[in-house]
Amino acid sequence: xxxxxxxxxxxxxxxxxxxxxxxxxxxxxxxxxxxxxxxxxxxxxxxxxxxxxxxxxxxxxxxxxxxxxxxxxxxxxxxxxxxxxxxxxxxxxxxxxxxxxxxxxxxxxxxxxxxxxxxxxxxxxxxxxxxxxxxxxxxxxxxxxxxxxxxxxxxxxxxxxxxxxxxxxxxxxxxxxxxxxxxxxxxxxxxxxxxxxxxxxxxxxxxxxxxxxxxxxxxxxxxxxxxx
Numbered sequence: 001x002x003x004x005x006x007x008x009x010x011x012x013x014x015x016x017x018x019x020x021x022x023x024x025x026x027x028x029x030x031x032x033x034x035x036x037x038x039x040x041x042x043x044x045x046x047x048x049x050x051x052x053x054x055x056x057x058x059x060x061x062x063x064x065x066x067x068x069x070x071x072x073x074x075x076x077x078x079x080x081x082x083x084x085x086x087x088x089x090x091x092x093x094x095x096x097x098x099x100x101x102x103x104x105x106x107x108x109x110x111x112x113x114x115x116x117x118x119x120x121x122x123x124x125x126x127x128x129x130x131x132x133x134x135x136x137x138x139x140x141x142x143x144x145x146x147x148x149x150x151x152x153x154x155x156x157x158x159x160x161x162x163x164x165x166x167x168x169x170x171x172x173x174x175x176x177x178x179x180x181x182x183x184x185x186x187x188x189x190x191x192x193x194x195x196x197x198x199x200x201x202x203x204x205x206x207x208x209x210x211x212x213x214x215x216x217x218x219x220x221x222x223x224x225x226x227x228x
Contacts, residue, residue, distance in 0.1 A: 005030035008044060009054040010037055011212040012121060012181060014113065015070040015105070016054040017174035022074055022167065024205030026081050030056075038125055070105075074167060086167045097161040100168035104175050108146050113175050115139030120182045121217060140184060147190045154192040173200045177209055183220030187228065194228075201226050 007023070007030050009016035023030055035044050040051050047055045048068040056067045056076075067073045078087055088094045116139035119131035150172065153160055161168040176197065179185055187194040200206055210224040222228040 004059060006033060006057045007031070007054055008033045008035050008047065008057070010035055011209075012117075012178050012214055012217070013037075013053050014109070014171075014174040014178050015052070017177060017209055018070050018167070018170050019054045019056065019073045019077075020208065021170040021174060021205050022077050022086060024208065025084065025086060025165075025170075025203070026077060028077070028081060038122070071101075078167075086165070086170070088161060088164060088166050090162075093162040093164070093166070097166040097168040100160055101171040104168075104171040108142075108172075108175050112139050112142030112146050113179055115142065116179055116182065116184055120184075121178075124216060143179065143184065144186065144189070147186070147193050150193045150196070151190045154196050159196075169196075169200060173197065173206070181212070181217075181219045181223055183223075198226065198228070 005023075005028065007016075007019060009020065009032060011017075011034060035041065035053055037044065037051055037053050044055070045051050047057065047066055050068070052069055054070060054073065056073045058065045058067070065076075067076050074086075078085075087097050115135045119135050119139070123129060123131060150160070157163070159165050159169050160172055176185060180187075180197075187197070201210065213219065
């Protein structure tokens with residue numbers, strides 16, 4: 001199959017960021033198309049009828065492969081490009097990495113990130129008015145609960161799932177980095193989580209995320225600071 005790759009994504013989408021981090025860590029070149037997914041552009045919904053980002057297209061013609069949404073893309077990248085291994089070598093580490101990916105994609109999203117990003121980002125993109133203060137409060141309370149959980153893991157482990165960097169770290173960092181774009185992460189209260197995030201921010205795969213900007217949505221002042 002041709003190694004041509006195009007990632008259709010939204011820069012401030014945690015799912016898209018997980019794929020960008022995996023592609024960067026595996027040093028796989030790709031071109032990108034930024035998608036205003038809320039407008040449901042026909043070219044994009046033809047690729048993925050759900051209208052959800054990201055979508056990775058590899059090859060063309062008879063060899064064209066269209067991979068829709070993060071989990072399918074990440075599984076494909078691990079199968080097709082196993083080095084470096086981003087799920088762990090031991091069965092326990094691999095199971096723990098998968099558990100934590102689901103934790104952040106579902107539990108964190110439902111209890112913290114979803115509230116904050118809807119109020120601070122999606123409402124502005126969709127013209128839905130001012131943020132709801134009660135939802136912001138719920139999101140911030142949920143965020144502290146999850147950061148406390150991350151803090152506990154990192155007091156016992158070098159990385160979230162164990163001894164090695166994994167997709168679990170990228171899932172957590174993808175979600176937290178978008179919340180951090182809007183300045184809502186109380187890093188000073190969670191020193192182990194802050195040190196872990198500083199290590200991730202310093203990796204070459206993470207640097208493109210620090211340059212992300214979207215019109216009308218300005219990042220917090222510390223967002224791209226490696227020594228925040």
